[in-house]
Each structure stands twice: as C-alpha cells, then as structure tokens.
Amino acid sequence: MVSPPAICALPRSKTFMRYVEYQVPSALEQIGQIHAIPVKRHDQKLIRHLVMVEVRAILNAPDLTTRLGVRDRAMMHLCFAAGLRVSELVGAMMANLSLQRPPSLLVLGKGRKERCLPLWKETAADLRAWLTLRGSVRVPELFVNAEGAPMTRAGFEYVLEKHARAAAETCPSLRDRSISPHQLRHSCAVIMLQATHDIRKVALWLGHADIRTTEVYLRMDPSEKLEAVEAVVPPELRRGRFKAPDALIASLLADKSAPPA
Numbered sequence: 001m002v003s004p005p006a007i008c009a010l011p012r013s014k015t016f017m018r019y020v021e022y023q024v025p026s027a028l029e030q031i032g033q034i035h036a037i038p039v040k041r042h043d044q045k046l047i048r049h050l051v052m053v054e055v056r057a058i059l060n061a062p063d064l065t066t067r068l069g070v071r072d073r074a075m076m077h078l079c080f081a082a083g084l085r086v087s088e089l090v091g092a093m094m095a096n097l098s099l100q101r102p103p104s105l106l107v108l109g110k111g112r113k114e115r116c117l118p119l120w121k122e123t124a125a126d127l128r129a130w131l132t133l134r135g136s137v138r139v140p141e142l143f144v145n146a147e148g149a150p151m152t153r154a155g156f157e158y159v160l161e162k163h164a165r166a167a168a169e170t171c172p173s174l175r176d177r178s179i180s181p182h183q184l185r186h187s188c189a190v191i192m193l194q195a196t197h198d199i200r201k202v203a204l205w206l207g208h209a210d211i212r213t214t215e216v217y218l219r220m221d222p223s224e225k226l227e228a229v230e231a232v233v234p235p236e237l238r239r240g241r242f243k244a245p246d247a248l249i250a251s252l253l254a255d256k257s258a259p260p261a
Helices: 004-009 014-023 025-035 052-059 067-081 086-090 121-134 153-167 181-196 199-206 216-220 222-231 246-257
Strands: 104-108 114-118
Touching: 014 025, 052 067, 052 153, 052 181, 067 086, 067 121, 067 153, 067 181, 086 153, 086 181, 114 199, 153 181, 181 199, 181 216, 199 216
Parallel strands: none
Antiparallel strands: 104 114
16 A cells, blocks of 8 residues: 555656555545646657558568568567557467467457458468477467477567568568568558548457547558648639749859869
C-alpha cells in the first residue's frame, strides 16, 4: 500500500496514477492535480514503411530448399499479411491456426483481446510448407528455432534483418536501411488502407483499441490526400503577363555563360 505523502516522489505517469486511484483513495486530490498536468507536445514523425516491391524482395530472399528458409518465409509472410505485432507472431499457437477454407489465425493481442484474421491463400501455402517440415517438436508455438524451442522476439528480428540485407542486393531502396518487424505491420496497414479506404477496418485488423492510434496511417498515405485534392475544383485565377526587359535577359545570359570563379 502506498501512503499519500509518497505520491509526490513517484514518477508522474498518468497511467500509474489511474492505478493508484484505486489503491490509495485518500490521495485522490493529489492524483487529480497530476492528471491536470498537460501532456508535453513532441514531434510526431511519419512512420517508415515498405512498399510492395520491397516486401516482395524480402519475402523472396530465403532459400526455400532448406528447412529454415521455408520457416523464415512463412514467418515473415504471416507477419506482413496479418499485420502482426512481433509478440503476436512469436506467440502464435498451432491450435489457433486453421488451414481449412477459408484459412485463418486466431490472434491474442494486447489486453488479451482476441481477433480472428483470414489469411491469403499465398500465406496459407507458405504455412503449409512450413508445417510439413516443422517436425514433432514439443512446444505449442507455431514457429520454433533450430533447436526446437519457441521462436523469440530477438530471433525473428535477426531473421528479418538477415533477409532484408540479402534482398537489398536486388532491391536498391532497401540498402542502408534497418528493417524492423513493426515495419512489416505498418506496411500491411498502409496497403489495407489504400485498398479499403476505411480506417475502421484497418483498426480492427491491427487490433487497435482506439481508432486514434490508427489515424497515423492517414498521415502516411499520400493517396488519401491526393483524393481530397482531386475532389476540389481549384480556383480560376487571372494569369499575369510579365515580360522581362531585354537588359535583364542579357544580364542573366551573361552570368550563365561566365566561367566559374
């Protein structure tokens, strides 16, 4: 139990304060003062994502004649196609995957919220190929490492970075870039937004509890803004008839032909 005098020494985290409200009701006045502190504004940069050509290059990088190559393709393909967080990917369970028509995956997201995602037939094909080579490992997770233990976050990050470097040899735009699992998720979101033009569907697909979290993809996608531009008739403006004097033209031509100092 936290005593009221200790409240001021704690980090001013509003999330933590919501917890303290129930634990220390006598400190509600102090907690209310902390909630009243305005949130500090900070720069909100656009999220980096991959275009389809780059995604395709990465997915084609693994050697599909090897067991680990088949696994890597299936992992990366599922992460992108389902827009999964890396924790959702490595935590995917065999029991939650259905490859019957239509194929789908039951995902346990943040806050233990479940969502059922249909899969592309191409994604399902890669998963079938992996299941034929997965073997009889004694763990319930869908993806395992070379020792048969569950795949970890760090393990998948290493796999993705390795294949992204290989893909950069055929896709120049990937050179000198650090590709993270979350960029696959962002890329899925942008592509889905371009296809559906419905931010609510994208929020449901990604498992966002608050649609305001998904609105960042509206800022990322220039095609959304282009539609707004094309929908408005620009004003008809009177054009000027400015004519540069001959002396000005001559001086500009002279400056252009003069040798550099």
